[in-house]
Amino acid sequence: MKPLDPRLLRRAKAARTFLAGSVLIGVATGLLIVVQAVLLAHGIAGVVLRGELAAAVVWSLAAVIVARALLLWLQEVVAQRTAAAVKSTLRRQVLDHSLKLGPAWLSGERSSALTTLLTKGLDDLDPYFARYLPQLVLASTVPAGVIGWMATGDLLAAGTVLVTLPLIPIFMALIGWVTQAHSRRRQHALAVLAHHFADVVSGLPTLKLFGRAKSQAVAVERVTDRHRVASMGSLRLAFLSSLVLELLASISVALVAVGVGLRLVDGKLGLETALLVLILAPEAYLPLRQVGAQFHASADGVAASEEVFRVLETPLPVLGDRTDVPDLRVTPLHLHDVTVAYAGRSTPALEGFDLELWPGEVVALTGPSGAGKSTVLAALLGFVVPERGVIVAAGTAADEFDPVLWRQQFAWVPQRPGLLVGSIADNVRLGRPAASDLQVRQALDTAGAAELELETAVGEQGKLLSGGQRRRVALARALITDAPVLLLDEPTAGLDADAEAAVVASLRATGRTALLVAHRPALIAAADRVVEVGARELVTA
């Protein structure tokens, strides 16, 4: 684990400003430490040798202490604000990047692990900014100033500190290697715990039905235990390494003290200089020791930020930028030899697929489960990039167009439509935010959802609605757009025969081009053409 990840500075502007501010505060703190030691040594020597304590020394000492307290407060305030700014910057960047990587990438990630990373994971960066980084700056500024000043009074003591001081970073680096592995293990254990828990909670009704709820409780216990063991391991390591660093620093200070004491007795060193060296010696080691201690507190945050960079460094697909997207109301679409392979799969999900989609026609895609029907829709929407083959509109490959403008040509109802918390009307309006209540009502009626009230709550992921109702709300959301092509993945699943017939009739009445993934005979029969995915041949209905 690097003491300071340059990517953090590169990605978050707030971190750069903070580091610059910390260096200024670090230099000022170093100066104040030396001034404080000089004043203390002068004051104590005055009392011991002359029996007097100058008021100027007392007041100056008080001023230095107040100034140090103010610097500490300033550092804390700036650090907390920086941590908040960096976390929100990283969160925004990860969300933006995930959106650009698209649904195909997201489906390969564990959403619960990503959620944990963006919430609790990044919160672990607080101690990194509030404690570790300021201490790291102090560790690289204060010892230099302190040793330099010591050298002006006692070269031998300064030499002793100079020789023993590097031992601390060497031990810290050794401990760092071990800590890194521990932190990764802990982050992994936390991610496993998060998605295991999320899976169990979402599957609780099924588990109860099959009488497996108790055994899952045992599994959750096991995963929790693994997280506990990993956390305890990290704590053990933190305590042990603090012990080692404290011991090293104490022995080093003792070495300096013995030398100073002997020379003081021999009369080779004045009392004031000896006091100055004795006061300053621990100050040289303190920032390094503290850095070691804070390193553990922030290791989890750094591990989380590494995970963030893994996401941010996932290369984005090359996106087209042409804005002259043809109007698919009048332009046919051609899919030629389209082959799509998902990462980590040995066989392509869709192989050598050909299709012509003419304006206004209703085409049904059929084929066995897993044949690649949904993948055809994903390829049209640009969510997956074909490994081979091309999608062409008006003589131009679809991937040359700006994807946002290209997708405006389509309205999509996926197999599992994502509904947001809010009312039915809110969800339908996602298709056209300015739609009036009347237009929302009409879209719902056309989608066969006449019985649904506009203000009915849909709940999280549409959980307050039945499966069929969710699909019809999603269908209404697609219909209310003015997209010329409808891509509908089993739009009538969960509907009874009458409702299905009504939906099919109203789909036709819109006059738009529709590509339907269809299993049910009524839907297949209603299409102008049926294309079997996986068969590479067109069947006319």
Ligand SMILES: Nc1ncnc2c1ncn2[C@@H]1O[C@H](COP(=O)(O)OP(=O)(O)OP(=O)(O)O)[C@@H](O)[C@H]1O
């Ligand atoms: N994100 C993904 N990552 C890896 N493999 C995937 C992904 N999505 C789909 N697949 C695989 O690609 C193949 C085609 O999937 P697709 O969903 O297109 O099939 P489908 O014909 O729509 O199936 P169904 O009728 O069951 O919905 C399947 O073998 C599936 O396991």
